Amino acid sequence: MDYGHPIQFGTFITPVNSSPQHPVRLAQLSERLGYDLVTFQDHPYQPAFLDTWTLLSYVAAATERIHIAPNVLNLPLRPAPVLARAAASLDLLSGGRFDLALGAGGFWDAIEAMGGRRLTPGQSVDALSEAIDVIRGMWDVTTRSQLVGGQYYPVKGAKRGPSPAHEVPIWIGAYKPRMLRLTGAKGDGWLPSLPYLQPGDLQAGNARIDDAAADAGRHPSEVRRLLNLGGDVSVDQLAAFALEDGVSTFIVMGDDPTMLQRFADETIPAVREAVESERRRRGTIVGARRGAAALARRRPGIAYDEVPESLRENAVEPGDFAYRSVKSTYMRAGAPGLVLRPRTVGEVVDALAFARRHPGVPLGIRSGGHGVSGRSTNDGGIVIDLGALNDIEVLDEATRRVRIGPGARWMDVAQALQPHGWALSSGDYGGVGVGGLATAGGIGFLAREHGLTIDHVVAADVVLADGSLVRASADENPDLFWAVRGAGANVGIVVSFEFEVDAVGEVGWAQLAFDASDTAGFLRRFGETMEAAPRDTTLFLILARQGRGGDVVGQVYGVVDSSDPDTIIERLQPFAAIGPLIGQQVSLAPYAVVMANASDAAHDGQGEPRFRSGLVAHLDADVASAGAALVQSGSTPWFQVRSVGGAVADVPPDATPYAHRYANFSIAAIGHGDRFERHWIQLAEHFDGLYLSFESRQGAEVVEEAFPPATLARLREIKRRYDPDAVFRDNFSVAVQDAVAG
Numbered sequence: 001m002d003y004g005h006p007i008q009f010g011t012f013i014t015p016v017n018s019s020p021q022h023p024v025r026l027a028q029l030s031e032r033l034g035y036d037l038v039t040f041q042d043h044p045y046q047p048a049f050l051d052t053w054t055l056l057s058y059v060a061a062a063t064e065r066i067h068i069a070p071n072v073l074n075l076p077l078r079p080a081p082v083l084a085r086a087a088a089s090l091d092l093l094s095g096g097r098f099d100l101a102l103g104a105g106g107f108w109d110a111i112e113a114m115g116g117r118r119l120t121p122g123q124s125v126d127a128l129s130e131a132i133d134v135i136r137g138m139w140d141v142t143t144r145s146q147l148v149g150g151q152y153y154p155v156k157g158a159k160r161g162p163s164p165a166h167e168v169p170i171w172i173g174a175y176k177p178r179m180l181r182l183t184g185a186k187g188d189g190w191l192p193s194l195p196y197l198q199p200g201d202l203q204a205g206n207a208r209i210d211d212a213a214a215d216a217g218r219h220p221s222e223v224r225r226l227l228n229l230g231g232d233v234s235v236d237q238l239a240a241f242a243l244e245d246g247v248s249t250f251i252v253m254g255d256d257p258t259m260l261q262r263f264a265d266e267t268i269p270a271v272r273e274a275v276e277s278e279r280r281r282r283g284t285i286v287g288a289r290r291g292a293a294a295l296a297r298r299r300p301g302i303a304y305d306e307v308p309e310s311l312r313e314n315a316v317e318p319g320d321f322a323y324r325s326v327k328s329t330y331m332r333a334g335a336p337g338l339v340l341r342p343r344t345v346g347e348v349v350d351a352l353a354f355a356r357r358h359p360g361v362p363l364g365i366r367s368g369g370h371g372v373s374g375r376s377t378n379d380g381g382i383v384i385d386l387g388a389l390n391d392i393e394v395l396d397e398a399t400r401r402v403r404i405g406p407g408a409r410w411m412d413v414a415q416a417l418q419p420h421g422w423a424l425s426s427g428d429y430g431g432v433g434v435g436g437l438a439t440a441g442g443i444g445f446l447a448r449e450h451g452l453t454i455d456h457v458v459a460a461d462v463v464l465a466d467g468s469l470v471r472a473s474a475d476e477n478p479d480l481f482w483a484v485r486g487a488g489a490n491v492g493i494v495v496s497f498e499f500e501v502d503a504v505g506e507v508g509w510a511q512l513a514f515d516a517s518d519t520a521g522f523l524r525r526f527g528e529t530m531e532a533a534p535r536d537t538t539l540f541l542i543l544a545r546q547g548r549g550g551d552v553v554g555q556v557y558g559v560v561d562s563s564d565p566d567t568i569i570e571r572l573q574p575f576a577a578i579g580p581l582i583g584q585q586v587s588l589a590p591y592a593v594v595m596a597n598a599s600d601a602a603h604d605g606q607g608e609p610r611f612r613s614g615l616v617a618h619l620d621a622d623v624a625s626a627g628a629a630l631v632q633s634g635s636t637p638w639f640q641v642r643s644v645g646g647a648v649a650d651v652p653p654d655a656t657p658y659a660h661r662y663a664n665f666s667i668a669a670i671g672h673g674d675r676f677e678r679h680w681i682q683l684a685e686h687f688d689g690l691y692l693s694f695e696s697r698q699g700a701e702v703v704e705e706a707f708p709p710a711t712l713a714r715l716r717e718i719k720r721r722y723d724p725d726a727v728f729r730d731n732f733s734v735a736v737q738d739a740v741a742g
């Protein structure tokens with residue numbers, strides 16, 4: 001029986017302490033020779049050996065590619081909950097290179113001498129079974145329920161986490177029937193040593209494991225078969241182990257560098273060749289297969305078996321380990337049925353073709369996953385995640401033309417442009433993706449001087465709803481080019497943008513805090529001062545009440561685009577007078593440093609986002625008093641005013657779908673509930689338009705507020721031509737059939 005796993009080779013190195021660097025050097029040699037895995041036995045009672053955990057950690061730091069595993073870990077002296085944490089930590093530190101192999105024990109006198117508990121053979125199997133559950137439970141940070149242990153590991157109240165970097169397999173060193181059954185029921189691999197096996201043991205062990213796997217509702221191929229090799233084993237024998245007994249990981253035991261080299265040079269290529277050619281002849285499908293538990297979590301309505309070949313390897317389903325890091329966005333908890341992660345434009349076309357065959361299933365397009373509406377995830381639908389399309393490339397130094405993939409984040413863009421002395425007006429948060437922002441607007445710290453992000457787009461490559469790839473620019477598909485710059489989500493998937501960026505040196509980065517108890521007066525003075533400021537100054541304001549009934553504090557922050565300290569102070573001086581200043585910090589920094597404010601952590605949005613947006617010309621007395629009432633009511637934890645105007649208003653209103661060029665301010669607030677709605681409605685009376693990037697409501701009313709009638713009519717006409725079936729329907733669709741939804 002060949003279970004169809006890719007063939008791998010590892011080494012088994014004695015962790016002797018007489019020459020402590022020797023095993024480390026052998027591990028490094030294993031990596032250089034191309035082995036997939038280096039392993040160390042674990043006998044914590046053996047004074048001649050280095051401690052295996054310590055050695056594993058040291059080797060992880062001294063290698064770069066090779067996987068590292070104990071072979072096998074002595075569970076009775078490694079308490080499972082701590083072991084889970086250590087394993088996850090080492091996996092995170094090594095970049096996902098740790099694999100876990102466990103043994104139930106043995107050498108009980110020695111274990112007892114080291115403070116371990118003596119167990120009967122039956123108890124040791126039970127303890128191992130419980131340990132596997134506890135370890136997997138500790139790693140599962142997506143489950144919020146309390147961790148449940150048992151007799152050997154009660155884990156009462158133990159906290160879950162950390163989650164490892166990759167799906168760490170748990171292999172089991174097993175020989176006896178109960179251990180073999182446990183391996184079949186729960187293990188990810190069977191790891192015996194050939195010198196301890198009698199003829200027929202491999203076949204009998206496989207049969208026991210396969211039966212137990214089937215009894216547990218698993219497919220036998222969910223258990224990888226590994227084998228420690230001692231003594232001379234020929235290429236033919238190894239090929240037979242692979243093709244007849246399903247062994248896919250061969251681990252060669254021995255500390256002789258010459259032997260390791262010879263095995264790598266002669267045996268490994270010969271075994272690979274023999275196995276691969278026979279697999280080709282038999283038509284064996286090779287690759288990791290999803291287990292029964294993972295398949296059971298598939299969502300209805302998605303033809304999983306028809307996912308295009310090009311996307312399969314990177315596709316993520318609810319039962320997959322990677323799902324926890326791709327299901328949600330920054331703002332919203334999601335539970336998509338399938339996340340497709342194309343790496344090339346061709347794969348985007350494939351992904352869209354697949355999605356098009358599912359007209360009844362929600363479709364999210366994701367670049368950086370920061371969409372405030374949260375529609376780049378969904379419940380039970382398909383997500384096309386463009387994160388891998390993140391190249392940043394300078395096309396022409398003279399015109400400062402750059403090509404950027406939608407999956408790049410603005411902090412990476414700022415970092416890449418900085419050595420050239422350039423910057424591209426983006427937003428205020430480095431984690432936001434290029435794709436979402438550059439198709440909607442882009443109100444950032446350079447807006448008053450350099451305009452919106454969309455004002456810098458000079459061309460875009462777009463995959464249309466019908467799967468064709470077209471270029472949009474002033475000369476090519478100009479109507480599509482118009483639509484992309486403000487309503488891009490409606491007309492296609494932008495797979496690359498060309499921008500002309502600005503020369504920007506170091507900037508003044510200011511953060512000022514005020515007592516804003518006189519909230520209306522403060523808002524008004526902020527507005528007046530902002531409008532009077534030169535264009536090189538773009539400041540934002542966040543107002544929030546400190547606790548129930550507490551004072552309102554205003555934080556003014558943003559950029560003065562000057563590297564001259566005197567100019568920076570001069571620009572900020574009038575702002576220092578708009579209220580009692582309670583804190584200030586001003587520094588000279590590259591724009592890239594200002595934008596380096598996001599982490600690399602996976603998105604973990606909770607619940608539904610509740611954002612409201614509006615655009616106004618001035619923060620006059622009426623706007624200020626309605627805004628102040630909202631903030632004072634305590635019904636919003638976050639009320640933000642962004643300055644626009646300046647260069648943004650230089651662009652004619654009909655040049656892009658972002659038509660409200662008159663607005664000097666974009667206002668956004670988080671909130672829900674009656675009190676918030678009442679106050680927001682009063683404030684909204686003064687708005688003329690809204691900015692979709694800060695809005696979470698969907699429906700016709702919202703797009704009608706975002707786009708003035710002439711703009712919306714043009715958009716709808718373009719939508720009818722480029723996306724007649726409303727394939728892109730889930731995020732602020734302008735399709736007329738949606739116009740009745742609220």
Ligand SMILES: Cc1cc2nc3c(=O)[nH]c(=O)nc-3n(C[C@H](O)[C@H](O)[C@H](O)COP(=O)(O)OP(=O)(O)OC[C@H]3O[C@@H](n4cnc5c(N)ncnc54)[C@H](O)[C@@H]3O)c2cc1C
Binds near residue numbers: 365374444
């Ligand atoms: C913390 C934070 C700070 C923010 N700061 C600013 C700011 O300073 N200025 C500002 O203007 N906005 C800001 N925003 C709003 C942000 O610009 C938008 O939400 C933007 O859509 C996010 O882009 P993304 O690629 O990260 O989002 P995603 O969630 O990946 O995408 C959002 C939507 O854009 C569409 N989309 C994404 N990629 C593409 C593509 N390649 N082609 C076509 N359509 C696509 C999809 O409809 C998707 O639902 C901020 C949001 C957050 C959460």
